[in-house]
Structure formats: structure tokens, C-alpha cells
Amino acid sequence: MILVTLPTHLRALAQVTGQVSLEVAEPVTQRAILDALEAAYPMLRGTIRDTATKERRPFIRFYADGEDLSHEPLDTPVPVVVSAGKQPFRIIGAMAGG
Amino acid sequence: MSEVRVLVGTRKGAFVLRSNEQRKDWTVEGPHFPGWEIYHITGTPSNPNRLYASQTSDWFGQVMHRSDDGGKTWETVGNEFAYDGVPGTHQFYDGTQHPWEFKRVWHLEPSPTDPDSVYAGVEDAALFHTSDGGKTWAELPGLRDVKGHLWQPGAGGMCLHTIILSPDDPNRIFVAISAAGAFRTDDGGATWRPVNEGLKSDYELPDAAAEVGHCVHSIAMHPSRPNILFMQKHWDVMRSDNGGDSWHEISGNLPSDFGFPIAVHAHEPETIYVVPITSDSHHFPPDGKLRVYRSRSGGNEWEALTNGLPQSNCYVNVLRNALAVDPLDSCGIYFGTTGGQVYVSADSGDNWMPIVHDLPPVLSVEVQILQ
Numbered sequence: 368m369i370l371v372t373l374p375t376h377l378r379a380l381a382q383v384t385g386q387v388s389l390e391v392a393e394p395v396t397q398r399a400i401l402d403a404l405e406a407a408y409p410m411l412r413g414t415i416r417d418t419a420t421k422e423r424r425p426f427i428r429f430y431a432d433g434e435d436l437s438h439e440p441l442d443t444p445v446p447v448v449v450s451a452g453k454q455p456f457r458i459i460g461a462m463a464g465g
Numbered sequence: 466m467s468e469v470r471v472l473v474g475t476r477k478g479a480f481v482l483r484s485n486e487q488r489k490d491w492t493v494e495g496p497h498f499p500g501w502e503i504y505h506i507t508g509t510p511s512n513p514n515r516l517y518a519s520q521t522s523d524w525f526g527q528v529m530h531r532s533d534d535g536g537k538t539w540e541t542v543g544n545e546f547a548y549d550g551v552p553g554t555h556q557f558y559d560g561t562q563h564p565w566e567f568k569r570v571w572h573l574e575p576s577p578t579d580p581d582s583v584y585a586g587v588e589d590a591a592l593f594h595t596s597d598g599g600k601t602w603a604e605l606p607g608l609r610d611v612k613g614h615l616w617q618p619g620a621g622g623m624c625l626h627t628i629i630l631s632p633d634d635p636n637r638i639f640v641a642i643s644a645a646g647a648f649r650t651d652d653g654g655a656t657w658r659p660v661n662e663g664l665k666s667d668y669e670l671p672d673a674a675a676e677v678g679h680c681v682h683s684i685a686m687h688p689s690r691p692n693i694l695f696m697q698k699h700w701d702v703m704r705s706d707n708g709g710d711s712w713h714e715i716s717g718n719l720p721s722d723f724g725f726p727i728a729v730h731a732h733e734p735e736t737i738y739v740v741p742i743t744s745d746s747h748h749f750p751p752d753g754k755l756r757v758y759r760s761r762s763g764g765n766e767w768e769a770l771t772n773g774l775p776q777s778n779c780y781v782n783v784l785r786n787a788l789a790v791d792p793l794d795s796c797g798i799y800f801g802t803t804g805g806q807v808y809v810s811a812d813s814g815d816n817w818m819p820i821v822h823d824l825p826p827v828l829s830v831e832v833q834i835l836q
Contacts, residue, residue, distance in 0.1 A: 374524070374525075375500075376500055376501065376522065376524070376525060377525065379499075380525075380528065380541070409541075410528075410541035412544070412545075413526050413527060413528070413544045413545065414522075414525040414526055414528065415525070417526075418544070418545045418547075419545070419547055424524065424525065424526055426523055426524040427524065427525075460524045460525070461524070463523065463524070
């Protein structure tokens with residue numbers, strides 16, 4: 368199982384508390400995680416990435432294993448600690464404001 | 466005894482204010498959707514417990530919600546607003562052409578007869594429609610064919626913020642866009658034409674009387690007289706007596722003819738309301754006095770309504786979707802401010818009281834009467 372953490376507003380929108388667990392087929396990539404997340408929680412479609420282009424929204428970041436993966440290719444496998452379910456794939460609302 | 470329900474959209478959530486016909490004692494419920502900008506929350510005339518809300522966020526984009534129990538519970542509905550075909554370009558702040566990009570839903574206008582049928586005005590300016598209760602949305606692309614390449618964003622973005630469904634002709638719809646102007650369709654939205662003749666934008670446009678490009682802030686109509694329209698433009702308060710074919714100015718003795726909302730009394734079609742704001746750069750009332758102005762002659766002669774409103778040190782704004790009227794026998798007038806106050810007058814504007822003082826900045830106000 369892949370663990371995903373969501374920002375507060377998206378947890379409220381998805382009506383979940385804490386981390387989300389997802390079944391994601393190998394190879395586990397950012398795209399595969401996001402596809403699985405949106406399939407399990409369709410109310411999140413459009414809130415993390417654009418519905419049409421599938422581009423990450425500008426103020427969303429993807430972190431895992433202490434690294435910022437936001438600018439990595441979406442089809443690159445995520446770190447093993449994420450694909451092994453030991454650490455979460457973290458979806459973050461970026462710092463933006465004063 | 467009727468219940469009065471006021472739906473308030475703010476920068477940080479939605480609030481529901483409830484009272485009875487007296488409109489003196491109120492309860493405040495919320496925030497719903499805390500932390501989200503609620504550009505508009507409104508009910509459907511044919512089923513008052515069917516509500517729609519537009520939530521938007523710089524982080525998470527557009528979300529749409531629907532309630533079937535008057536706001537007690539909500540479900541997400543479709544949030545995909547895809548422009549029809551290749552979206553094309555419009556004029557940008559720097560004069561270059563810029564691709565149309567969806568940002569948010571500014572205004573929702575439900576059908577008077579079908580709660581599943583709703584129009585949505587969006588930024589970048591376009592008109593969408595759902596016929597399945599918000600699950601899917603489709604653009605009415607003919608609107609952007611009307612010189613869309615010349616439209617440009619105002620300071621608040623290039624938004625379609627006003628939608629008026631003509632009560633006597635289901636094929637006639639009016640919309641208003643900042644900064645493109647007013648438009649009308651007479652064939653249910655297939656084709657449109659600009660209805661801006663008579664508008665003058667001396668400071669904003671190189672051609673003051675251009676066919677499109679005017680910064681219309683809001684339009685209002687009394688349902689008994691669908692050919693008469695009232696407009697608050699960027700500057701100037703205007704009136705049309707022929708369904709928008711031509712406009713003439715009715716600013717008269719207003720202390721400033723800049724402002725955002727305009728509304729018509731529920732029972733007196735020649736009684737209209739505006740909230741003058743000092744200027745386009747000073748988004749606060751003249752002299753620090755919050756005054757609603759009422760004309761009982763369809764314009765030109767205006768009186769200040771001040772009883773119960775702050776008359777010193779008041780520097781709030783009233784945005785375009787934040788003025789509403791109710792249809793009770795003694796017509797109620799409501800408005801919300803960027804300072805988070807919502808005021809009500811239960812006597813057509815003669816006397817005012819705050820319902821609530823300290824909400825986040827108010828973006829929209831709608832009122833429902835429930836039997």
C-alpha cells in the first residue's frame with residue numbers, strides 16, 4: 368500500500384483524516400499515485416493537477432523521502448521508501464503569502 | 466411565518482444567516498468550506514433547498530458543491546470547465562494576446578424553473594451551462610466570438626460576473642464582463658451581440674465609445690419590466706429602456722458614480738440602489754461614510770440612506786455580487802462589505818442594522834424567503 372498525505376483543505380474535501388492508503392501497481396510513479404488518488408477520491412480531481420492538462424497546480428508540491436519531487440518527471444519511479452509503503456508521498460500546499 | 470435565509474460568500478468560507486420576516490434577530494451559521502474563497506453561493510428558485518456554491522483557491526483551483534437540504538450537507542459536483550475547441554486568445558494587461566485560461570467561477574445563475582439547469586460565469590470570461598445539476602458543464606462558445614480577442618482583464622481579472630435570464634423570454638440572456646462590456650443573446654446562447662451603445666469610457670479606452678472593452682461592474686433588472694436595465698459601470702450609473710440596445714447616464718447627484726453593485730427594489734421597478742465608492746483607486750466610500758443611495762425615479766435623483774450605517778471612519782468596499790433584495794411586502798435590502806459586515810434594511814433602505822460584524826471580506830450576498 369502506498370501512503371499519501373494531503374494538505375488540510377484536501378483532507379476536508381475528501382472527508383478523510385490522517386494518511387490515505389492506496390493500491391498502486393508497479394512501477395510506482397508520481398503519475399500512478401495521482402491517478403490512483405483521483406480514482407479513489409474523485410472530488411480531488413482538478414485540485415492537485417489541472418483536469419485537462421494534468422499539469423501540477425502551481426502552488427502544489429510533491430515531497431518524499433526528504434526530497435522535493437515537484438519538478439521530477441511524472442513517470443520516474445518514486446523513492447523505494449514510498450513504493451514500499453514505509454514513508455508517505457506528501458502532497459503539500461506551497462508556502463505562498465506574506 | 467416565513468424564514469429569511471441569507472447566503473454569504475466570503476474570502477474564507479460561506480456563512481448562512483437566518484431570521485424571520487421581522488429581520489431583527491439573526492443566527493449565524495458557518496463557516497462552511499472554511500479557508501476557501503466562496504465567490505458565489507446561491508439557491509435555486511424552483512427548489513430553495515437546492516444550493517450551489519463556487520469554491521476557489523489559489524492552491525487548489527476550482528471546486529463546486531451542491532446541497533439538497535438547504536446547506537446542511539454538501540456534495541461535490543463537476544469542476545471541469547473546459548473551453549469549447551481551441552480557446553484562442555484575448556488581450557492581456559501588456560497589450561499582447563494571451564491564451565484563455567480558466568481560473569474560477571464568479572457567478573451562478575440557476576434557471577427559474579429547473580434546479581438542475583444553471584449558468585456559470587467564469588474567469589477568464591466565458592459562459593458555461595449545466596443541465597444535470599452541476600455534474601458536467603459545457604461552454605456557450607458563441608459569446609467569445611464577439612470580438613473576444615479585444616477583451617481584457619480588469620484589476621480583478623477578466624470575469625463574467627453578471628447573468629440575467631430574461632423572465633419573459635427563455636431565449637434572451639444578458640451577461641456582463643469586466644472588461645469587455647454587456648452582451649445579449651436572443652437565441653438561447655447560440656449567438657450574441659454587444660449591447661454597449663451609449664457607454665462612455667473616456668479614461669479607460671482609447672475609443673471611449675468602443676463596441677467592446679467597457680468595464681461593466683453589474684447590471685440589474687426588475688422582472689416585471691425586462692426591457693429596462695440598470696448598470697453600474699466602472700464609472701457612471703447607466704440605464705437602458707430597450708433591452709440594452711442603447712444606454713444613457715443616470716448618475717445625477719451621486720457623490721461618486723464609481724461603484725460595484727446595483728439592485729432594483731422588489732416591488733418598485735423605478736427604485737434602484739447603488740453604493741458609491743470614491744474612485745477606481747480609492748476603493749472606499751466618499752468621506753469615510755458608508756451610504757447606500759436610492760433613486761425612486763429610475764435614476765438621476767438620488768438620496769443617501771444612512772440610518773444605522775457608519776458615518777465616520779468607514780473605509781470598506783461593497784463588491785459587485787454583495788447586494789441583494791428580498792421580495793417580502795416590506796422589501797429587504799442586504800449588503801456585505803470587504804470589512805466583513807453584513808447589513809440589512811427591512812424597510813427598503815430607510816433604516817439599517819448589522820447582522821454580523823466580523824466575517825472575512827464578503828464576496829457575495831443572496832437572500833431566500835422560505836415558506
